[in-house]
Amino acid sequence: MTGHPLESLSALLDGELTDAEGRDVEAHLAGCASCARHLRDLTAVDAMARGLPPVAVPDGYLEALPARVRARIRAERSPARRAPWVWPLAAGFAIAVLAPLVLREGRPKESALVESDRVAPAPEVEPSPVIEAEEPAAVPPPSELAGTPQTQTQTQRYATTQSNKPVVAARELKQEAEQARGAGGPEATQGKARQERDDRSAALASSVSEPAPAPAAAAPARAGASAGAGNQAADTAAMRDEAAAETSTFAGAPEVPAPPSLMRKSSRAAVSPAGAEETAFRTVAALPLSSAEAARRARQGWARFLADHPGGARADEARVRQVEAAVAAFQASADPADRAMAEGDASAYLSGRNQPQAARIKAALARLEDKR
């Protein structure tokens, strides 16, 4: 053996040398004080590294993670992602059923989907809980836990337990964002009509793609399971337009669902509404918090994200990051306005029931006190 076999010393430490290699290295060590000392150093470094304390985990993070992972799994199970052919099929179905009605009424300039509202009117109520239902509850519906189809009673009961406060907050955020983008007036009305139209077409699409356990239970089941596949099925309709709108809302956002570093093998053709949400999430998440101004921009980014994806799988995390961005702005600026913004965002989050990341929000609020 010539020279000092440094790589072999490291491998010897790990027991990764063959018997023959090990004998060679040990023979070298017997006659080389430098390598012997080097091996002792490496052994000490290894022992110190293995003795490092466990990494610190933010308060509340581990408590919330399972629910967040679950929400994303459900988002992946949405019909658009599971079966890319569903939308063309739904569109064909809608055209086949609705076009004759449109032609018969002699209103060819209106879209078939708008016309469908008249043919099969949905109740003129506040936005449906299918769309407004909030981020996944920490505990899924009992029927899902048991792996059995949901019953109407269960899902209705589940729906009534959802707090309206976060829904209102999300709606306000959306209104703020629309105003900020100059989307008021007639355009806003058109946008709302389009949203409602898509909500209904989503229900139609889901009824085509997913056989319901029982017809009477199908609609409420989707309304109640806020974090479930049913909800995702409905959300996908609203998200279809969002996918197209991403380029304006998040200028420069890539078209793939996740950055190449994490989703290298993703296909553009496979972009789903859930993927659009993920793309938007990552775009905002990439914004720096390195200065007060940057943190304020990030907070605004989260507000826009929540306006566009109020019930998405990433909504809860976005709400938390919105608070954290506001806190970062205050920490950088000491501006009372930033503090008020942070406290307002935190209050909006904590006003909801069973918020999964309440501890993380409280930890962020504690950082406001540190600044004092």
Place this chain on the structure above:
Amino acid sequence: MVQAAVDAIEAALLAGAQGGNVLAFDEIVRRYQRRVYATALRIVRRHDLADDVTQEAFLRAHRALASYDPARPFGPWICRIAANLAINHVRSPQSREDTLDEVALAQFPAPGSDGPLDSVLETEARDVLEEAVGRLPPEQRAVFVLRTFEDLSYKEIAEALDLSVGTVMSRLSRAREKLRDALAGYLGPALDRAGGASR
């Protein structure tokens, strides 16, 4: 006996998750989330990135459940997924910029006195080591983390990161050289302590 019971529970959970049981996979996440997060954080060095990697690792594991053999240990598998995602992330141009910022902020504290290794010195050495691990090139850091904290073999690391075993060996060696250099002022007392412990 206890380990066998734990393994049986885990196998049952994995089988349940494969069958679509949401709660079973929830429990799997609970069991491994700290470990996966720690692996990710030690490589990417930022909570938000580690959070992304952790979630993505569990999602990928869930997608691959159909082909997963419950008889295999889940921990090393999910940590390999996380490490692979983490190293892909730190290789990205954006991450490199972040790392540069981090490095600019991180200055090694000077070694303390030559006195005995008291608790202050030990704490200081740990801080130096943590900093030094953070300053390793990402590729070396990932290999070091998987070897030191996950106890993966060279072959397992090579598979996880899509490298040759020889590359794993050389990267690990270079990483240790750098850590050794960073800890030069502390190794004497540490060796004394290690020697005392072995006697």
